[in-house]
Amino acid sequence: MEKQSLDIILEYLPEQCAIPLRNARSAFESKVTEIVLRADRPLCIYQGKKLFYITENGFLTNTVQADGLVTISAKDIETTVLRLCDYSIYAFQNEINSGFITISGGVRVGISGKAVMNGNALTNVRDISTLNFRIARDIKGCSIPLLDKIDPRGGILICGAPGSGKTTMIRDIARQLSYRYRVSLLDERGEVSAYSHTKTGFSVGLCDVYAGYPKGIAANCAIRSMSPQIIVCDEMGDRSDIDLLMYSMRCGVSFISTLHANSMNDLRHRQIASEMINTGAFRYIVFLSSETTGKIEKIYEMRDSDA
DSSP states (O other): OOHHHHHHHHHHSOHHHHHHHHHHHHHHTTTOOEEEEETTEEOEEEETTEEEEEBTTSOEESOTTOTTBOEEOHHHHHHHHHHHTTTOTGGGHHHHHHTEEEEGGGEEEEEEEEEEEETTEEEEEEEEEEEEEEOOOOOTTTTHHHHTTSOGGGOEEEEEOTTSSHHHHHHHHHHHHTTTSOEEEEETTSTTTOEETTEESSOOTTOEEEESOOHHHHHHHHHHHTOOSEEEESOOOSHHHHHHHHHHHHTTOEEEEEEEOSSHHHHHTSHHHHHHHHTTOOSEEEEEOSSSTTOEEEEEEOOGGGO
């Protein structure tokens, strides 16, 4: 993890949480994947599947029975949420309702609490009880082994479990390809580029970045005005994404994206995912390892007969 990413996170945390983390950073920062605050529970540090706690004196431990663990209060959660929203909850209501806020450095903060519903519509999240800071990583060159084996103009769907490095992989794909092709990056959630004030927190090469746009609007703007050969975006899976793929194909634009899936069988048994594959937009289906971030486990090359 980049030092800057941890520093960004610490700025949002109450001092009673931030000080022990600063004191212990050398013991965990190189492998940390998530920092989780749960009301009335110990502060948790995840390194992949490994769970650690931290003491008030800044020592890391793997036992919840240890003395002096940093415990998160409801007030800590409230303070952190206000800081995440720049003290304007209303301005971030859509993000809160979607279940996460993306802060600078491409760090996504997951949110859980009590839903407030108006019929079938989620209108608010109250009594927030968990904040999950997911660490954004940048592994330059991680996509080169993949790009050496395939023609990216055929379209690529990167699949894997949460935390397998899908966003990390497409960030590097976008960066590498931008020096060979016209690439538009649709960064709806801000995680890929960490875009802020005309600059990107992560290097994305010569990509034209559409930050914060809904994917459909961004794709339409890009195709009309930027003449992309390739469009890259993160996290597909909605029915509207099928129309987006069909539109891009009609315009002669290749698509590279990600999807949560563990296997080809998993993809085939999920209706929207199966329909996305059957559009023919993706010549290659790539699965990442659940054990090592950004490691390629399997590459499938789709043929007409597979659709």
